[in-house]
Amino acid sequence: MIEKLELGEIVFCDLTINHKGKKHKIKNIVYKNDGKKFYNKKHLKNLKIKEPSTIEDINIISRLGFENKSKEYTEVKGSNEKRNKITGAYE
Numbered sequence: 001m002i003e004k005l006e007l008g009e010i011v012f013c014d015l016t017i018n019h020k021g022k023k024h025k026i027k028n029i030v031y032k033n034d035g036k037k038f039y040n041k042k043h044l045k046n047l048k049i050k051e052p053s054t055i056e057d058i059n060i061i062s063r064l065g066f067e068n069k070s071k072e073y074t075e076v077k078g079s080n081e082k083r084n085k086i087t088g089a090y091e
Contacts, residue, residue, distance in 0.1 A: 005033040010064040016057040019049050023056060031058070032067065 005011065010033075015026045017038050026043050037052040038044070044053065081090045 005058065005060075006066075007033055007035070008066055009033050010066065011058070012061045012064060014059040014061070015055060016059075017053040018056045019047075019051075019053040024049075024053075028061070030064065 010030060012028070012030055015029060015031060015038065017024050017026065024047050026047075029040070029043060031038075031040075036055055038055050039052045044050070083089065084091055
């Protein structure tokens with residue numbers, strides 16, 4: 001099923017990983033496809049695994065899309081309106 005994921009795609013899924021011939025199932029996680037290895041230390045630490053593991057199977061629950069790679073900032077302009085000093089309302 002990992003072949004159906006595009007590189008960089010983010011999904012909510014159940015993963016089956018293989019570490020030294022032993023299969024582990026991780027349920028309900030958000031996974032970003034970086035290749036064939038699973039690197040998330042938070043989930044691997046719970047299984048007492050210290051190095052990346054290979055992914056055997058992915059059961060996709062929902063597709064979340066892709067990471068936003070835009071590094072641009074929106075431009076903000078100040079308002080020319082004046083506030084009333086007593087009420088705080090715009091004049």
